[in-house]
Amino acid sequence: MSDLREIVGDDLEPGELERLERVHALLERAGPPPELSPAMAVAPEPPTARIVPFPRRYRYTAFAAAAVAALALFGLGYVVGGGGGPDPLQTVAMSGPGPASAQLDLFEKDAAGNWPMELRVSGLPAGTYELWLTRDGKLAEPCGSFAVADGETRVPLNAPYKLRSFDGWVVVPSGNREPVLTT
């Protein structure tokens, strides 16, 4: 074991000497951390979501069950809601550089923290788009993708996030990070 006084000098007060001796012992005990190889010195690419397909034999059963559940929920909602939809808590207007515009209706958050939404968009060229939440002007969290044909498109979406930690919404073409609609 090396001598602390050889490393930092010998003019230490007794209290400080004792404290630094303990750090000295920890450093000796820990030993050196390994050096990183060049490949390890950079952070890995953040993983993307993994899609786990249903086994083929269960696929049709799963589709049928989902369809039955959706119908049952729709029926229940229709009865409970008296046939009309809930009123949005907030409506966010979105616009783009061209004639395209959108209106995003935000409904009451569920117990799990999901914010149901309905996006009504018009004037965008036909294609596939994504709705994103932004923070400091950058895309932060995705809220789903949707396809647009001619005329107005209405699509239900969901934001499972704490909305207070974001500062806006944008629509981008799928695979592109340049917004075509912003709040």
Next chain:
Amino acid sequence: MSAESRTDAELLELIAGGDRNAFEELHRRYARSVLGIALRRLGDRGRAEDVTQDTFASVWRSASRYDPERGQAASWLYTVARNAIVDGLRRRPPPTVANPPDVAAGDPGPAEEAETEWVSWRVHRAVESLPDHERSLVELAYWSGLSQSEIAEYVGLPLGTVKTRTRAALRRLADELEGELR
């Protein structure tokens, strides 16, 4: 505020929101520490590097689960790293040795090994948090095998300055490692 000046807990909060810069900063701070415990447990550089990558992938996916009220970010990251190591061991157990070597009676037991591992984790992280000009002197003083005179010559500073800066670094480490010093 830049990612470099954020605390570990703040970085985790930003990572939970998908902040790539925060992720890179956390990787800069902890990659060597994670690789260190992975190497210690697995004894194989390639597997340890795989586990280190897995650890940061887990951090990216589960940062939102970190709750500052339940403990320090360093402890949470240590747990994530240990879980990744256990997963790595499950996927590829170490080869079975037909005639295992005799274990010396003085070898550390599992509890002592875990204690040493945690101390190394905290010490390496604390050293990583020092200002660059102090960190390099501590690393040279403790882990290069050079004397202080040789270090002074190597870095081109007077011997007294090297000792003063190393002392300042040790004081900073003492503050940072308060819990381990008791």
